[in-house]
Amino acid sequence: MNMPSPKKTAIAKPRGKASKTVKLPKATEETPKVESPLKELEAKRERKNVLMQGNEAVAFGALDAGCNFFAGYPITPSTEIAEILALELPKRGGTFVQMEDEIASICAITGASLAGAKALTATSGPGFSLMQEGIGFAKITETPCVVVNVQRMGPSTGMPTSPAQGDIMQAKWGSHGDSPAIVLYPDSVKESYELTIRAINLSEKYRTCVILLLDEVLGHMRESVMLPDMANVRVISRIKPTVPPHWYKHYDENQKYLSPLASYGEGYRFHVTGLTHDALGFPTNKATEAAEMMERLRKKISYNIRDLVQIESHQMEDATIALFAAGITARSAKAAVAIARSEGVKVGLLRPLTIWPFPDDAVRKMLKNVETVIVPELNQGQLINEIKRLTKNKSDSNVIGLQRVNGKLITPNDILRKIKEVM
Amino acid sequence: MANIPQRVIHDYLRHDKKFPHVWCAGCSNGIVLGSIIRGIASMQIDRDDIVMVSGIGCSSRMPVYVDFNTLHTLHGRSIAYATGVKLHKPHLKVIVITGDGDCTAIGGNHLIHAARRNIDLSVILINNNIYGMTGGQCSPTTPHEAIATTAPYGNIEPDFNVCELALGAGATHVARTTAFHTQEVQKMVVEAIEHPGFSLIEVVSACPVIFGRLNKKGGPAQMMKDMRDGSIPLTAVDKLPPEKVEGKIIRGTLRKDVKPEFCAAYGELQKRAQAMGDVK
Numbered sequence: 001m002n003m004p005s006p007k008k009t010a011i012a013k014p015r016g017k018a019s020k021t022v023k024l025p026k027a028t029e030e031t032p033k034v035e036s037p038l039k040e041l042e043a044k045r046e047r048k049n050v051l052m053q054g055n056e057a058v059a060f061g062a063l064d065a066g067c068n069f070f071a072g073y074p075i076t077p078s079t080e081i082a083e084i085l086a087l088e089l090p091k092r093g094g095t096f097v098q099m100e101d102e103i104a105s106i107c108a109i110t111g112a113s114l115a116g117a118k119a120l121t122a123t124s125g126p127g128f129s130l131m132q133e134g135i136g137f138a139k140i141t142e143t144p145c146v147v148v149n150v151q152r153m154g155p156s157t158g159m160p161t162s163p164a165q166g167d168i169m170q171a172k173w174g175s176h177g178d179s180p181a182i183v184l185y186p187d188s189v190k191e192s193y194e195l196t197i198r199a200i201n202l203s204e205k206y207r208t209c210v211i212l213l214l215d216e217v218l219g220h221m222r223e224s225v226m227l228p229d230m231a232n233v234r235v236i237s238r239i240k241p242t243v244p245p246h247w248y249k250h251y252d253e254n255q256k257y258l259s260p261l262a263s264y265g266e267g268y269r270f271h272v273t274g275l276t277h278d279a280l281g282f283p284t285n286k287a288t289e290a291a292e293m294m295e296r297l298r299k300k301i302s303y304n305i306r307d308l309v310q311i312e313s314h315q316m317e318d319a320t321i322a323l324f325a326a327g328i329t330a331r332s333a334k335a336a337v338a339i340a341r342s343e344g345v346k347v348g349l350l351r352p353l354t355i356w357p358f359p360d361d362a363v364r365k366m367l368k369n370v371e372t373v374i375v376p377e378l379n380q381g382q383l384i385n386e387i388k389r390l391t392k393n394k395s396d397s398n399v400i401g402l403q404r405v406n407g408k409l410i411t412p413n414d415i416l417r418k419i420k421e422v423m
Numbered sequence: 424m425a426n427i428p429q430r431v432i433h434d435y436l437r438h439d440k441k442f443p444h445v446w447c448a449g450c451s452n453g454i455v456l457g458s459i460i461r462g463i464a465s466m467q468i469d470r471d472d473i474v475m476v477s478g479i480g481c482s483s484r485m486p487v488y489v490d491f492n493t494l495h496t497l498h499g500r501s502i503a504y505a506t507g508v509k510l511h512k513p514h515l516k517v518i519v520i521t522g523d524g525d526c527t528a529i530g531g532n533h534l535i536h537a538a539r540r541n542i543d544l545s546v547i548l549i550n551n552n553i554y555g556m557t558g559g560q561c562s563p564t565t566p567h568e569a570i571a572t573t574a575p576y577g578n579i580e581p582d583f584n585v586c587e588l589a590l591g592a593g594a595t596h597v598a599r600t601t602a603f604h605t606q607e608v609q610k611m612v613v614e615a616i617e618h619p620g621f622s623l624i625e626v627v628s629a630c631p632v633i634f635g636r637l638n639k640k641g642g643p644a645q646m647m648k649d650m651r652d653g654s655i656p657l658t659a660v661d662k663l664p665p666e667k668v669e670g671k672i673i674r675g676t677l678r679k680d681v682k683p684e685f686c687a688a689y690g691e692l693q694k695r696a697q698a699m700g701d702v703k
Contacts, residue, residue: 090696100536104503111507273495
C-alpha cells in the first residue's frame with residue numbers, strides 16, 4: 001500500500017495482533033523438548049507464583065474451568081487470550097478456530113455449546129458491538145457461553161490501547177429486547193482468573209451468555225499471581241437430562257428455572273430457534289406462551305440474585321464517605337481509601353464483582369449509612385445513574401460523580417481531591 | 424437409488440407438533456424438503472446424527488418441521504453456527520438450509536469462508552430470487568431488470584451466480600438443479616452429505632405468490648414448466664449452439680474435488696500439538 005507511513009509511536013493499529021506470536025515449529029522426531037517455546041507457559045501451569053497478564057489469566061481460567069472451544073477474531077486489546085488458547089486448546093483435545101469476524105465467532109461458540117462444548121470468545125469494543133445479536137440469540141435459546149470484553153475507549157474505533165469503562169450499559173442492554181444479563185467485572189489479574197472460572201460456571205448453571213468485562217489496562221497489566229491447585233478449583237457443568245427423549249423439554253421449568261440441557265447427537269433431537277418459543281422450543285405466537293418465556297428469562301436471574309451478586313465491602317463499617325467503583329477504577333479507589341484513612345478521613349469502598357444484576361441491596365444499605373457517595377468511572381456517567389435510581393429517601397446520601405473519558409485512568413489523587421471537595 | 428415410498432417422508436416430519444407449515448400454496452420449499460428427506464432416508468443415517476441448521480427466510484423455516492437435531496438461527500449466520508456444531512462434534516452430519524438473501528447477502532462472508540476452509544457442511548441453498556418472507560424485496564439473485572417491491576422500476580443491479588461464487592471461494596463440491604427436478608435434488612443431497620468437504624447445492628425454486636406475481640410469471644404450474652424448459656443439463660451444454668445455452672439454468676455437478684477437510688486437518692493439528700509437550 002502506498003499510504004504515508006504513520007508516526008511509529010503515536011498510532012496503534014485499531015485491530016490486529018498486540019503482542020508477539022509464539023511460533024510453533026513443525027513437530028518432528030528431532031524437536032528438542034527442552035527448548036520448547038512453551039517453556040514459559042509450562043512454568044505457569046506448574047502453579048508457581050508467576051508474573052502474569054490479565055489476558056493470560058483469563059486464558060488460564062478458561063482452561064481450568066474446562067473450556068474446550070474458542071472461536072474468535074483478532075482485536076486489540078484482547079488478542080492474547082486467543083493466542084494462548086490457540087496454543088493450549090489443541091494440546092488438551094479442545095478446539096480453537098479463528099473465524100471471519102466477531103459475528104461468526106459468537107455464532108460458532110453458540111453452535112459448539114449446543115453440541116456440548118464449554119465455549120468462550122474474547123473481544124473488545126467494536127467486536128462486542130458486532131456480537132450483540134448473537135448474544136441475544138444465546139440468551140433467548142438459553143445456550144451457555146462466555147464473552148470476554150476487554151474494554152477499550154469508544155465509541156467506534158476509539159482509542160484501541162487506552163482504557164475506558166464505556167461498555168457497562170452495553171453489557172446489559174446491548175442486544176435488542178429485554179434480556180437480563182449476568183456480567184462480571186474483576187479488578188486484578190488474580191481476580192480475572194477467578195472470575196473467568198466463575199463466568200463459565202455461571203453460564204453452565206444458568207444456561208445463558210455470561211459477559212466478563214475487563215479493562216484494557218487490566219488485560220495488559222502484569223501482576224504476581226499464585227494459581228490455585230486444580231483440586232481447589234470448583235468447576236460447574238450443565239445438568240444433563242435423565243428423562244427419555246420423548247419426555248425431554250428443552251426449556252423445562254423447575255423451581256429455580258434452571259433446567260437440564262441436552263446436546264446435539266445424544267438422541268434428544270430438540271429444536272432451537274431465536275423466535276419466541278414454547279417449553280419444547282418450537283416457535284409460538286400465543287401471548288400466554290410468549291409471556292411465559294419472557295418471565296422465565298427474567299426470573300432465572302432475579303430469583304437467584306443471592307447466588308449471582310458478589311460485592312466487596314472495604315472499610316465501610318464506620319465510613320461517612322463511600323466510593324463506589326468497579327474494575328481498574330476500584331484499584332485507584334482502594335489506594336485513595338488508604339491515603340484518606342491515614343489522614344483520619346472515614347472513607348470506604350463498595351466494589352461490585354458482579355455488575356449485572358446490579359447489587360441493589362448493598363447499594364441501598366450504603367445509601368442509608370453514609371453521607372456522600374462518590375462514583376468514579378471511566379465514562380460519561382453510567383454506574384452513577386444506577387446509584388441515583390436507588391436514591392429514594394431525602395435522608396439518603398448525596399451522590400457525586402467523578403468521570404473521565406480521555407484514555408487516562410482516574411488516579412488515587414483525583415479521588416482524594418474529590419473527597420476533600422465534599423468534606 | 425433405492426425406491427423410497429411416500430410414507431417415509433411422513434416418518435421424518437414432526438407432524439404431531441408443527442403443522443400446518445408457513446409456506447404459501449405453490450411454493451417450492453415443500454417439494455425440496457421432500458427430496459431432501461428421501462435422500463437422507465435412502466442413506467439410512469441415524470437421525471440422531473443429523474443436525475439441520477438454518478438462518479432466516481422462507482426456506483430457513485424448514486428445520487422446525489423435521490425430526491432431526493434442528494437449529495433455526497439468525498439471519499445470515501447459519502453457516503457460522505453450523506461451523507461450531509461440526510467442529511465440536513465432527514461425526515455429526517451437518518446440513519445447512521438457506522436462501523439467496525440469507526446466504527449471499529447478509530451471510531455472504533460466512534459462505535465464502537466456510538468454502539475456503541473446506542469444512543464438511545452440506546449447504547442447500549434454495550434460490551427463489553427474492554425475499555419472500557418480508558414480502559418481495561430485491562435479493563442479490565433477483566435477475567437484472569426484474570421487479571421487486573424495493574425495485575419497483577426494475578432491478579438495475581446485476582445478479583450473483585451463486586455457484587460461481589462458491590467455486591471462486593474454493594468450495595470442493597458445487598452443484599445446481601431446480602425444484603422441478605426432484606430426483607436430481609435427491610441425488611445431489613446424497614452426494615453433498617457423502618462428500619468429505621464443503622458442498623453447496625443451489626436449488627433454483629419458484630415463488631409464485633410474490634416473485635411470480637410481481638413479474639407476471641403465470642402461476643405455480645407455469646413456473647414449474649419454466650424450470651423444466653428453461654434449464655439444461657451440464658452434459659448438454661457443449662453439444663448445443665451458444666444461443667440455445669444463453670439465459671438457461673445449467674443443471675449438474677460443477678465441481679467435485681477431494682481436498683483436506685477442515686475438521687480432519689484440525690484433528691491432525693491436535694495430534695501435532697500433543698506430540699510437542701505433555702499436558703500437566
